[in-house]
Amino acid sequence: MNATADIADAYSHCEAITRKQAANFFYGIRLLPRERRQAMCAAYAFARRVDDIGDGTLPCEEKLRLLDHQARALDAIASAGTYGAETLAAHPGRDEDARPGRDGGAGGTEGLVMVALADAQRRFALPIDALGELIEGVRMDISCVTYESFDDLLPYCRRVAGAIGRVCLAIFGLREPAGPDAARAQALADDLGVALQLTNILRDVREDANNGRVYLPAEDLRRFGVIAEDVVPTTSLQETADAVLGALERANAGANDGRGGDAQEIERLTALVRFEAERAAQWFDHGLQLAPLLDRRSAACVLAMAGIYRRLLGRIDAHPEEAVRRRMSLPAHEKAWVAARVMLGAGA
Numbered sequence: 001m002n003a004t005a006d007i008a009d010a011y012s013h014c015e016a017i018t019r020k021q022a023a024n025f026f027y028g029i030r031l032l033p034r035e036r037r038q039a040m041c042a043a044y045a046f047a048r049r050v051d052d053i054g055d056g057t058l059p060c061e062e063k064l065r066l067l068d069h070q071a072r073a074l075d076a077i078a079s080a081g082t083y084g085a086e087t088l089a090a091h092p093g094r095d096e097d098a099r100p101g102r103d104g105g106a107g108g109t110e111g112l113v114m115v116a117l118a119d120a121q122r123r124f125a126l127p128i129d130a131l132g133e134l135i136e137g138v139r140m141d142i143s144c145v146t147y148e149s150f151d152d153l154l155p156y157c158r159r160v161a162g163a164i165g166r167v168c169l170a171i172f173g174l175r176e177p178a179g180p181d182a183a184r185a186q187a188l189a190d191d192l193g194v195a196l197q198l199t200n201i202l203r204d205v206r207e208d209a210n211n212g213r214v215y216l217p218a219e220d221l222r223r224f225g226v227i228a229e230d231v232v233p234t235t236s237l238q239e240t241a242d243a244v245l246g247a248l249e250r251a252n253a254g255a256n257d258g259r260g261g262d263a264q265e266i267e268r269l270t271a272l273v274r275f276e277a278e279r280a281a282q283w284f285d286h287g288l289q290l291a292p293l294l295d296r297r298s299a300a301c302v303l304a305m306a307g308i309y310r311r312l313l314g315r316i317d318a319h320p321e322e323a324v325r326r327r328m329s330l331p332a333h334e335k336a337w338v339a340a341r342v343m344l345g346a347g348a
Helices: 003-021 034-055 060-080 085-090 110-124 128-142 150-171 182-203 205-210 218-223 237-252 263-293 296-318 332-343
Strands: none
Touching: 003 034, 003 110, 034 060, 034 110, 034 128, 034 150, 034 296, 060 110, 060 128, 110 150, 128 150, 150 182, 150 263, 182 205, 182 263, 182 296, 205 237, 218 237, 218 263, 237 263, 263 296, 296 332
């Protein structure tokens, strides 16, 4: 078995996953030079698998077992790169039972993802501990961790998104790698990840509530009257999710046949969405200070990815009543337009 060919196949597999599933990110990733683009796709494919485990329909115990497997795979890469092409050749199919399918179950080709990730780690010294933080964040989802305040939510955002920002930074090129801004870039990459995750949370409020999850801080939900004062997430996350879903249903009642929903509920939810959108915008304003510290193509990648999310956030802020009705997104031509403007130097 040819090791070089194995690695090329592994990267092709990861790029196919990224192109298909990373609807917002791939517009930026494709602007990178080939080796960096491959490494980004390897990191995304691994993160996608971890997310699929958390979002799947398997029992919690099985999800945790699969996450433990992913953590051991990362340990192998960190210690000796044992998920390289040689190991795959020596143990074909050894990880087939741990690749989650669409329901979080078995099926697929985990080995290819780990081969690509191991090679990317060798080339770019990826912070494997950051990918481990992603696993810990998904464990929080499975354990139904609740968030009373934004300070409670922030560690989760840093684990599931800020950590990925630090992985991306290892792949990107800094204008001055040994300069005084290197440490600052780490913090900014983390903050930009938080901005992206806050946007995801706003985009997915209805979907999350349907799945028994609530990420918006309970103190904010109570402040805007979306849940009652006596609804406490630490007592019952499902009760909070049901309360949020009830508010969404009342706000949207009759929307499909031309009748307006509950006007007071719409007003409360609109105020909540705009409040949370303003918070996310502040994190974007800070995190995007990363771009000038990067080389030209890395900066273009960041501005394209973040620009698409920032534009989505602006749409949510401008049409909060629509945001509580459905999962908002940008059409493909608009995402391409953002990426083109970045490449032409107009910025995002």
